[in-house]
Amino acid sequence: MLTVQNLTKKFSNGKGIFDVSFSVKKGEVFGFLGPNGAGKSTTIRHIMGFMKPDQGYVKVNGLDTWQKQGEVQKYIGYLPGEIAFIEGMTGKGFLDFMAELQGVRDLSKRNELIERLQFDINTPIRKMSKGMKQKVGIVAAFMHDPEVIILDEPTSGLDPLMQKVFIEIVLEEKAKGKTFLMSSHSFPEIERTCDRAAIIKDGIVIAVKDIHELQSMQRKLFEVTFNNKEDAKTFLNSSLQIDSYEGNRVRVAIQGNYDSFIEETAKYHVRNIAIFTQNLEDVFMNYYDRSGASK
C-alpha cells in the first residue's frame, strides 16, 4: 500500500535522510520511531509529495507521490507535525473548507469524530489550545474516510484521556482495513496500536521490526527495596544484571528474563518494587550498542 524505497534527501547543512526503505501493507499500522531531528517529518514530507527526493521514491497505492501529486492525495489523510491553519478561521470554518477541498459530502463521520474528541468547533482557531488544534487536525485527517492515514506525532498535546480515545479510533479504523503510518517519540503509544515499527536515527533507519520483537528488546529497570541490607547484599551475587545499588535498594536491569527475576526476588522479603521503563532514547542506544557489538 505504501512503499518507501531508497529515499535519500540531503539538506545543505548535511542533515537529512539517507537510503530510507520500508513498506507498509494494507490494513497495517506502522510506527515510525525516532528522537528529535531523526528525520521522521522529513520522510513524511516525501510521502506527502511536498519534497523532491534526491534519490529513491515513495509510492502510495502504486502511484509515485512526487509525480502524481494531487492524485495520490485522494487516498490519503494527513496530520502535519507542526500544525498551522489558515488565519482567521474557526474550527468549523476550517473543517468546512477542508471538506470542500477533499470533496466530502457526507458529514456524519466528521460529526461523530467531533463528538468523540469533545471540542467546541465554533472557537476561533487562534484562541484554541494546543490540544484543541490537534483535535481539529485529527478530524481533518480522518473525516473523508481515506484508505491511508499519515500521522506526524498525532498525540502531541492530547491529554491521557484523549490519547486513549485517539488510540481507540485508530484501532477501529484499522479493523476496517485502513493503513496507517504514524510517527512518535513514545514507545508506549506505538506499542498499543502498531503491528510493526521502524526506528530511525540521524536519518538512517536502524531497524524495522515486529512490535513484539521491539517489546522484548526493551530493557526495564526494577528497583527492589529489601527488608534488610543483608538480603540486598546476597541478592547482588545472583546472575541478574545489576544496574546500581544503595543500602537495601537494588536496581536490576531486565530484558525478557522476567522468570529468573521473579524467582530470585521471591527468596527474600521484599518491601517494594518500582519499575522504570526505559525511554525511547535508551532503547535506541541499547539497540545501537548491541548492533554495533554484533558487527
Place this chain on the structure above:
Amino acid sequence: MNFSLYKQMMKVNMKGVMNYAVGAAFYIFLVVWIYPSMEKTAKPLNDMLNAMPAGMTKAFNLQNGFGSFESFISGEFYGLLFTLIVSIFCVMIPTQLMAKLVDQGSMAYLLSTPTTRGKVAFTQASVFLTGLFLISAITTACGILGVRIFIDANSFHADRFIQLNLAAFALFVALGGISFLVSSLSNDEKKAMGTSGMIIFGFYSLDIIGKISEKVDWLRDFTIFTLYKPAEVVNGKGDLLQNCIILFAVGLIAFIVSILVFRKRDLPL
C-alpha cells in the same frame, strides 16, 4: 482553478484589499476636491514648475503642469500617490498568498487534499488579480464620481481618464506578477517581501533617477516604470496600447512561470 480555495482566500484577503481600495478612493477624492482651488493658482504654480529643473518636474510626472484637470490628476495622483499605494499592495498581497502559506505551513493542508499545486498557484494568482481589479475599478469609479461632485465636468475627458487607469492597471499586473514569482519561489515570508519590495522600489527609483538627470537617462532602460507614462496618456501622446501590451505580457509571463516553478519546487512544509 479551485473555487473553494478562491472563495476562502477572497474572504481572508478581502479586508486587506478593501483597505487599499478605500485608501486610494479617499486620496482621489481629496485630490479632486483640492483641484478647483489649485486651478485658481495654476498660473503662479506653473511658473514655479517652469522655474524648476526639467528633470525634477519630469521625475514626479508634473511636466504637464496644473493647467487641466487630467494633467493635474495624472501628476498628483497617478504619477505618485496611487503608484505608491498600489505598489505596496503588489508587494504585500502576493507575499501573503504564496510565501506566507509555505512559511507558516498551512500550505501543507491545501496540498494534502486532491488539488494540484498548479491549481493552488493559479487560484492564488486569480485572488491577487481580482483584488487588484477591485482596487482599480473602485478608484476609477470614485475619480469619476469626484469629478461629478466637485468639478465642472464639461472639460473632463472621461476616455482619457479611463485610459490612465488602464495604463496603471497594466503596470500593477506586471509588478504583481514579478512579486508573485518571488513569492512562489520563497520559503520565507519576510525574505519574499524584502526581495519583491527591493525589486519594485528599485525599479521605481531607477525611473526617477533616470528622469531627474539626463546623464543617467539610460537607467530607465532597466525599469518597467518607463512603460507607464501618465502625463503622456492624458495628452493622448505616446504609445499607450503598445506599453500596455508589454506590461500585460510581463505580468502574464511572470504568473505562468510562477505556476510552473511552484509545481516542481521542493517545499519544506
